[in-house]
Amino acid sequence: AQSVTQLGSHVSVSEGALVLLRCNYSSSVPPYLFWYVQYPNQGLQLLLKYTTGATLVKGINGFEAEFKKSETSFHLTKPSAHMSDAAEYFCAPITGGFKTIFGAGTRLFVKA
Amino acid sequence: GAVVSQHPSRVICKSGTSVKIECRSLDFQATTMFWYRQFPKQSLMLMATSNEGSKATYEQGVEKDKFLINHASLTLSTLTVTSAHPEDSSFYICSATTPGQGVNEQYFGPGTRLTVT
Numbered sequence: 001a002q003s004v005t006q007l008g009s010h011v012s013v014s015e016g017a018l019v020l021l022r023c024n025y026s027s028s029v030p031p032y033l034f035w036y037v038q039y040p041n042q043g044l045q046l047l048l049k050y051t052t053g054a055t056l057v058k059g060i061n062g063f064e065a066e067f068k069k070s071e072t073s074f075h076l077t078k079p080s081a082h083m084s085d086a087a088e089y090f091c092a093p094i095t096g097g098f099k100t101i102f103g104a105g106t107r108l109f110v111k112a
Numbered sequence: 113g114a115v116v117s118q119h120p121s122r123v124i125c126k127s128g129t130s131v132k133i134e135c136r137s138l139d140f141q142a143t144t145m146f147w148y149r150q151f152p153k154q155s156l157m158l159m160a161t162s163n164e165g166s167k168a169t170y171e172q173g174v175e176k177d178k179f180l181i182n183h184a185s186l187t188l189s190t191l192t193v194t195s196a197h198p199e200d201s202s203f204y205i206c207s208a209t210t211p212g213q214g215v216n217e218q219y220f221g222p223g224t225r226l227t228v229t
Contacts, residue, residue, distance in 0.1 A: 034217065043205055043220040100218060102156045
C-alpha cells in the first residue's frame with residue numbers, strides 16, 4: 001500500500017536560512033508527487049508537482065523539489081527562508097487513480 | 113487558475129441538528145470532488161470521493177448515513193452532516209478535479225470550520 005512519511009513534524013529555521021522539508025514515499029511504481037502549503041484556517045495551495053519529465057521541479061514562492069526514485073524521496077527546499085513561509089506543508093502522492101495520500105504535515109517556523 | 117469555493121466558511125450548530133456545506137468549482141467543471149476532514153494540527157483525512165451523477169464512495173470508517181454527499185452537477189457538491197454531535201466539530205475541506213487528461217492536481221476550497229455545541 002502506498003504511504004508517505006514526512007520527517008519532522010516541526011522545522012524551525014532563521015530568516016534567510018535554507019529550508020529543507022523531507023518527504024519519503026513507498027510504492028512499487030513511481031507516484032505522482034505534490035507539495036501543498038496551508039496557512040492557518042485556510043485551504044491548501046499547490047506549491048509544486050512532479051508527474052513526469054525533469055526530476056527537479058520548481059514551484060511558487062521560490063520552492064523547489066527533486067524527485068529521487070532511488071531514494072523514494074521528494075524533499076522540498078528553498079534557499080532562503082522568509083517570514084511569510086511560516087505555514088504547514090504537506091507532501092501528497094497520488095497513486096492508483098485519483099486518490100491523494102497526505103503526509104502528516106510539517107510545520108515550518110521562521111525566526112527573525 | 114481554477115477556483116473552488118466553500119460555503120459557509122464557519123458554522124456553529126447545536127447538537128442534534130444537521131448542517132449542509134457547499135463546495136463549488138467556479139470556473140471549471142469538476143467531474144470528481146473530494147471531501148476531507150482535518151482535526152487541529154493534523155493532516156487531511158479523505159472522507160469520500162464524489163463523482164457527478166453517481167453515489168459517493170466513502171472511505172473505511174466514514175458513516176455514509178451521517179455524512180451525506182450529493183454531487184448533483186459538475187460544479188456543485190454538498191456535504192450534509194446529519195444529527196451533528198460535538199465530536200463532528202472539525203475543519204472540512206473539499207477539492208475538485210477533472211480527470212481525463214493525465215494526472216490533474218486537485219483544487220482545494222478554503223475550508224469550512226464546523227463547531228457543534
